[in-house]
Amino acid sequence: MPVVISNIERPHKAVLAGFDAALGVATVHEAQGRKGLLASYLRPIYRPIHIAGPAITCEVAPGDNWMIHVAVEQCQSGDVLVVALTSECEGGYFGDLLATSLVARGVKGLVIDAGVRDVATLTEMGFPVWSKTIFAQGTVKETLGNVNMPIVCAGAEIHPGDLIVADDDGVVVVSSADAESVLASCQARETNEEEKRKQLAGGELSLDIYDMRDRLKAKGLKYVDSLDPD
Amino acid sequence: MPVVISNIERPHKAVLAGFDAALGVATVHEAQGRKGLLASYLRPIYRPIHIAGPAITCEVAPGDNWMIHVAVEQCQSGDVLVVALTSECEGGYFGDLLATSLVARGVKGLVIDAGVRDVATLTEMGFPVWSKTIFAQGTVKETLGNVNMPIVCAGAEIHPGDLIVADDDGVVVVSSADAESVLASCQARETNEEEKRKQLAGGELSLDIYDMRDRLKAKGLKYVDSLDPD
Amino acid sequence: MPVVISNIERPHKAVLAGFDAALGVATVHEAQGRKGLLASYLRPIYRPIHIAGPAITCEVAPGDNWMIHVAVEQCQSGDVLVVALTSECEGGYFGDLLATSLVARGVKGLVIDAGVRDVATLTEMGFPVWSKTIFAQGTVKETLGNVNMPIVCAGAEIHPGDLIVADDDGVVVVSSADAESVLASCQARETNEEEKRKQLAGGELSLDIYDMRDRLKAKGLKYVDSLDPD
Amino acid sequence: MPVVISNIERPHKAVLAGFDAALGVATVHEAQGRKGLLASYLRPIYRPIHIAGPAITCEVAPGDNWMIHVAVEQCQSGDVLVVALTSECEGGYFGDLLATSLVARGVKGLVIDAGVRDVATLTEMGFPVWSKTIFAQGTVKETLGNVNMPIVCAGAEIHPGDLIVADDDGVVVVSSADAESVLASCQARETNEEEKRKQLAGGELSLDIYDMRDRLKAKGLKYVDSLDPD
Amino acid sequence: MPVVISNIERPHKAVLAGFDAALGVATVHEAQGRKGLLASYLRPIYRPIHIAGPAITCEVAPGDNWMIHVAVEQCQSGDVLVVALTSECEGGYFGDLLATSLVARGVKGLVIDAGVRDVATLTEMGFPVWSKTIFAQGTVKETLGNVNMPIVCAGAEIHPGDLIVADDDGVVVVSSADAESVLASCQARETNEEEKRKQLAGGELSLDIYDMRDRLKAKGLKYVDSLDPD
């Protein structure tokens, strides 16, 4: 039977604040060992944008957005609503009315493995959505589904309370258990990259910074002046 | 034999004005019973944008834009040109010269089930196009086709003079016979949504506004505190 | 064995300057006989944008961006880096660190038949990329490939030193041997189009400007007032 | 309101018999002026196969096959059931039980702009289906739709009673009004092709049979022995 | 760190035997509440085919099939090997040599969210593969990944030892905990369908067998003789 779990665990405020401060999706994905990315077909409806927050998970039937209405009530300030479909279907499951309700609750954004509509209004409101398509097709309210149970969304497994980070590059999930350590890795990575960025901006080559020349040579890379030397 | 119909019926000015005043594609589609949407792969070349106007219909052969030149002459101020292909083909059937000609005639925009080019210039000119792709591939002028005959464009049947509404969400067609009554439904819907929007912005839940709780319970939805209660 | 060619021929400065001055992809493609377009799935990460410059070509293995690091060193000011895959693979082969390095060398942009990441930063930096997708997926550095050998990228054959022109409409390649004559054709075409644009803006029809009416009639096009005349 | 039309007009038996006798989809499409093809993504679940018969049309909601059950009752011996979706959705709307019922009524096959399941059993039964995908995903029975009203299926407009011809190449629709004259054109075309086939099999070239050499020369085609003659 | 789990729990032999006896993917999917289907793009390389067995799970890097070699050793007679990618990539990760090894171990088949090659030989050998594509592109052996850890494959979560059922309709996973009860539901469903099949074959309508007429009427379905009655 479909079930709504009302009480989920979220990462600590300090951890959330750390991710909120502009840690990008690419960085988070690298820092946790290159996993957790949702499929690249999920695109933000406007750019630039960056959000981070715990996932409220929701499952909907094809052409039916009823459970999104149910999920809204489970959302708290700072959350990110994540919607998966039980069967792939185009359609605009979400529009400006639902967004108004989520904004009233302080929700940061929506990730949905389907279509969204009213995108001009959503953009004006500053409510970000990562979706598979933009489509005005309406939905019905007939079929139950789970809220706050584990889902697979755009190829990634997401548990309620997992940390979602989303920006112009897409969406990544960090399991709540790993959130703190991944944050630390992200920050170390950022510091390291800042240093590299300065060197590269100054004209140094990554071939030298990362000491790649010997390995390239060992693997057999040959440099020649031109194909037809005279 | 290919034919050009020069005299088509358009919806009344008052009706056109009604749709022109910002009635969105999602609203129109809902108000006419969830039909008339063109496929979601038709996307506007810039956003935000909203237009409404009667359709001039045009059929072109693959890789051949000759009939668009013929269709231009049939366009009047306020019209929307809608182009279908007799066989799916990538290509940039339309660019800034044709747009210049349409702008000179007061045409509001183009809907084309194919590619468009010169999109930087079109954006600068403020001439909106909803297309399947952006592609510079040129076309020839060899094959005839119909102008102002019924077409199927991006999966929707469109008759000349039908009302086209297009915005950031996509494109919808309203048959000219239904335009007046659909306008009334749209306006009623907008009024109703305005009310709902205020309630939702104030923190009320759609579960309560639409009285969904009993029906959810009757269908068997269960609320539990957590999966592993202690 | 994989090879890096360090010394390639580039088109003359004057020719490059000619293309740099806003000759669009559609114009170039038409002027060289409707060839040389890369596939339409290559899209710029921001718009509007226009670049032109000689190609540095680079081949990478699936999920491996090592050779891009090698290719950076071969890039000179004004060049465009063009990356092909030996096997189709999603992934973010390129991000803000590599872009910082290319900017330091005066490179104008990147064309890549794969994914790119850090697009918010790249947009802020004003470093344009034409890519197949935007995806944060990381890559490894294990496999060699050629730099500055001929490649097929997005369906088009590209030799090192060929001229790349890229804008909102996509990407086109001009062989270095043809660059000068294509430039002349482009300029002639632009002049001619400017004239046409004025006529069209003044309300003349392309049917008349291009003398199409007789040919349409000869092919059998019929004009009728309406389908159901009374 | 959704409606079921019980009494539709079908083409004459003699006309149906003519199409039934192996007139292929390509021939029919050519004979009626290269129109009427459904999109190429509709593929038969087994090959070789050829059917022809009048269309019973049916509209279903996403993830909902209820109206197929309603449409079955409207099918007579020799008919072809054609199912369109009001919104694109993957799913297996049709399986062996519905096929058993259609076979009991003498229906020749199914054309569906969606998924089908139980294809091993359908193949064994010899009941052909042209579908967009093969997928086991189940559907519900909640939403009404029209039966025997005009539909757009896979990009083609189909009226109830129109003639459907389907084979290994795909599906084509012939309006019932045109069926008789199209049959005559098909037969003429077949006779003509039979003659050509003999000539070609005997080694004559189409360049000569269709007298193309002068036109090719006039358009400027050049024959050269080799690119680098010595 | 990547890990190989050597000791996994498999469903009981009797349960496996039950599924092996021709329970189709559609039936299993329905019997477990319409869940567990892998994406419809996974297609068998030959038809008809039906297998059932416990999953050995394996993760591979893009363009790298090393871990399949590692996974082979973990396979026992009756198992099904299931391979997911850490990043989407075309390529032929599996061919006749690996198949020979799996056949020697009694493995029933392969499910892979990528490409396969040597399909003529695999077909001859009678070793079934459900794959995303058929492609000869070779892979390397450089990157580690997990074997027998939970994976997401073609959109479905799969744990080692879960039951995989695959046939012409696609692939479904049943969690090992549910396997026994799902088997019972499948058998009940089969018995019930057998009865229905006889009724339908005898000409009874599903409208009557399932008592749908009243509900259709209540929802408002109207029957009319024809659109233009005289």
Added chain:
Amino acid sequence: MPVVISNIERPHKAVLAGFDAALGVATVHEAQGRKGLLASYLRPIYRPIHIAGPAITCEVAPGDNWMIHVAVEQCQSGDVLVVALTSECEGGYFGDLLATSLVARGVKGLVIDAGVRDVATLTEMGFPVWSKTIFAQGTVKETLGNVNMPIVCAGAEIHPGDLIVADDDGVVVVSSADAESVLASCQARETNEEEKRKQLAGGELSLDIYDMRDRLKAKGLKYVDSLDPD
């Protein structure tokens, strides 16, 4: 100007015979250093099938098959006709009449980066085609193109006279200059694989045959009995 080259160089008969004797596409691709594959969307219209022969190259305009008629005359016994499009377009550019003509000339098959029709007849005739789609859409005869000039087909560069090998796995091209040495590599590879196949069939593991265990350990792969040992 479009040109037809009548005199091309083909690989030696002995080399062709070597490839003809069942060397598969995967083997050839590996033996020549993992290059030369055409895109995986090219699929044979029937299976199993294997051909090898020199390429006659041909370019056609969108929706226009005129140059195929021209190319037929350039084909000799044993050749493979390879057709590229100047712009992507769906359509059935080739059917049973052209096939009859090619069969009369001893041509082995067709590779076309577009659609094909009459596939039931082609299958009956035993004339293999590798195409992007099967579609009945007709074409015109209006536009010239090159025959026997280098083309890019499905992402691969092909010169006239290059060796084409095609089977159930797809299509690969070998440059005529490399054909002899690639043949030798293929044969060595086949011999080596035959040996491996026997070992694997006998139950030996590739982990041992290829000595992978130490390298896996060195990279850090860990074997554990189970995730939750008691």
